[in-house]
Amino acid sequence: MAVDHEFGAQHTELKLSVVENYLKFFSKALRGKFKELWYIDAFAGTGARTVRVVAKDGDLFEAPAPERVEHRRGSARIAIEVEPKFDRLVFMDSKPAHCAALRELANQHPDRDIFVVETDANRAIQDEIGSVNWNGKRAVMFLDPYGMEVEWATLEAIAATKAIDVWFLFPLAGLYRQATRKSGDIDKSKRTAITRILGSDAWEGELYSDLGQADMFGGGEKQRTEDVKGLERYVKERLETIFPKVLGPLALPRGEKPQRYSLFLCISNPAPAAIRLATGVADYIFKAGNSS
Secondary structure, eight states, X not given: OOOXXXXXXXXXXXXXXXXXXXXXXXXXXXXXXXXXXXXXXXTXXXXXXXXXXOOBOOOSSSOOBOOEEEEEEXXXXXXXXXXXXXXXXXXXXXXXXXHHHHHHXXXXXXXXXXXXXXXXXXXXXXXXXXXXXOTTEEEEEEEOOSSSOOOHHHHHHHHHHSOEEEEEEEOHXXXXXXXXXXXXXXXXXXXXXXXHHXXXXXXXXXXXXXXXXXXXXXXXXXXXXXXXXXXXXXXXXXXXXXXXXXXXXXXXXXXXXXXXXXXXXXXXXOOHHHHHHHHHHHHHHHHHHHTO
């Protein structure tokens, strides 16, 4: 039974287009150079998405159009359709209904090596990714979380493979909502969430400065010194501490302020040839995305 997974807007179309273009490049460029090429989708959803298209009034040139619902490809289905084909596809999701839809999708392709993993992506990646023998294998992973779920330890585990290119849609809006302008508004749960996704509690000292008014105990409230773009730069600097190369980001949605997401490409392979290859095509893809 089909499961509706309703989401989609301009930024969804663009991010999926960017990732699809990279998957096509990756599959063609590395085919024959490695024994196996994998695609890993850590928050795969259902493999499809339902998009509600609003009604439009008619004018002199076009007839009015009623509201309609369209069913479009999600990242999992896009990856299945990439040519040359990936040798293995791994789809993860913690929601049983999503995994049921992914299994149904996998059953439509009995000739393909497709694994559906019903679990928390952080646990699966941290517990399993390091046990894979990556000799002769390369992979692309798509990290498109529903919120601030991705743990820094997960990114460290991916980077340690030295074999995975990661497209990471970072939830920038979640960060600036948690990292409130004044430090006094950051409660324990917010502080924990920020530290979990950035991998260190040093962010508070690096992103905040004293307002200059000490309280009776010698302390004082601090204020965030970075705006949204400053937070984005900080995230990239953090990613660069564990990945040999971080490209982008692409700000999403395009033209919307404040932006809500930052799409990064993180390269875990430190070999200069691998970095040059990925950088060349990624620069082209990011340039096209920024002009959309």
